[in-house]
Amino acid sequence: NLSERLKIVASFVEKNKTLADIGSDHAYLPCYLVHTGIIKKGIAGEVVKGPFESAQKQVRSEGLEQQIDVRFGNGLEVIKESDHVQTITIAGMGGPLIASILEAGKDKLDAVETLILQPNIHAKAIREWAIKENWKITNETILEEHDKIYEIVVLQKGNMELTDQELLVGPYLMKEKSTVYHKKWSNELREWQRIMDQLDKTALSQEVQNKKEELERKIALVEES
Ligand code: SAM
Numbered sequence: 001n002l003s004e005r006l007k008i009v010a011s012f013v014e015k016n017k018t019l020a021d022i023g024s025d026h027a028y029l030p031c032y033l034v035h036t037g038i039i040k041k042g043i044a045g046e047v048v049k050g051p052f053e054s055a056q057k058q059v060r061s062e063g064l065e066q067q068i069d070v071r072f073g074n075g076l077e078v079i080k081e082s083d084h085v086q087t088i089t090i091a092g093m094g095g096p097l098i099a100s101i102l103e104a105g106k107d108k109l110d111a112v113e114t115l116i117l118q119p120n121i122h123a124k125a126i127r128e129w130a131i132k133e134n135w136k137i138t139n140e141t142i143l144e145e146h147d148k149i150y151e152i153v154v155l156q157k158g159n160m161e162l163t164d165q166e167l168l169v170g171p172y173l174m175k176e177k178s179t180v181y182h183k184k185w186s187n188e189l190r191e192w193q194r195i196m197d198q199l200d201k202t203a204l205s206q207e208v209q210n211k212k213e214e215l216e217r218k219i220a221l222v223e224e225s
Helices: 004-011 028-035 049-061 095-104 124-132 164-169 171-176 179-201 206-224
Strands: 019-022 042-046 068-072 087-093 114-119 135-145 148-157
Touching: 004 028, 004 087, 004 114, 004 135, 004 148, 019 028, 028 042, 028 049, 028 068, 042 049, 049 068, 087 095, 095 114, 095 124, 114 124, 124 135, 124 148, 124 164, 135 171, 135 179, 148 179, 164 171, 164 206, 171 179, 179 206
Parallel strands: 019 042, 019 087, 042 068, 087 114
Antiparallel strands: 114 148, 135 148
């Protein structure tokens, strides 16, 4: 049974697009998308042998070998031009890792229309990469499952400008201000405040001063959002 988190990722996939799911692990997401008739074919990419074999096994056991091609390789290198991939999903990793996968494979993105990204932490790295590479956020959501909070960021080609605040908390999420959003940022604020209190007890070096100023800036951004 697919997690709520991956079901919400799936809800952003447009019908009948060719999809690549990078870091697919068991390939649960592409299998679900084919079974529900949202996509007809897809690629599941994995760079680690264990998860790659799990993906192969899952696809075989669901009888989806004709629809889902499980490929071994690093990031977007599993995608070929002849695949005509239109949608890429990358879920369940840190934002900086997702951004580095996109950066390393950006020559594979020319014909890609939509990136559906689900960072576990530091979504900001993805928003920064998007601005630099001319992608714009077309949707965002935040959810909680098993006491963990996840963000989903959807990108399509285009330009956007974001304030420092929007980069950190997400322009759509900031407008929506859901209960989960409030929970996430009050948790973060509490943690930053705890670090500030610790720093207050240590000798005031330049490094500590810089860290405090960085935290103060982030605290102000979140408190004003
Ligand atoms: N996408 C699934 C999900 O959201 O449930 C699996 C998430 S799992 C925590 C992250 C997976 O990404 C691991 O199986 C790992 O092997 C894979 N991975 C990490 N870096 C990768 C890369 N550069 N290219 C392909 N797969 C990668």
